[in-house]
Amino acid sequence: MTRFEFKPNKKKSGRNQYVGSWEESACKEIDLPFTKESMVTVLTWAIEEGSPYTHQEIAHWCDRFHLSCEEHDNDIAPAIIDVAADVDAQWDMYLSNTYNLEQLQSLKYSEIRLPVEWFKEWLSDVNT
Structure with a gap:
């Protein structure tokens, strides 16, 4: 996934200036x-120590899940x-709010972990 970063353009009010992009490292599906x-299984993996999948892989699975549901009855x-949808959105927001552009261009995304409390809350939402 490629992301783009913008900053306010000082020369033209109300316009943003493109300053760079990053691409996540590949991950297994x-x-x-x-x-x-x-969904319950995947969220449980995210909470467990020694999970067979990274939070990056879990977020990408959630993205595919969400898109599949949007496309099919x-x-x-x-x-x-x-x-x-929220897991995927929070993954993207966590990255862009936690790391600067230079860090995002060199991160090992497989090592990034979202707060476990978030997954516990999502699991609770799914089970209700």
């Missing part, structure tokens, strides 16, 4: 069906789809 049960509860 989680091969699970897009179901509530899989399914019987997934909207609250679960919202959790999947």
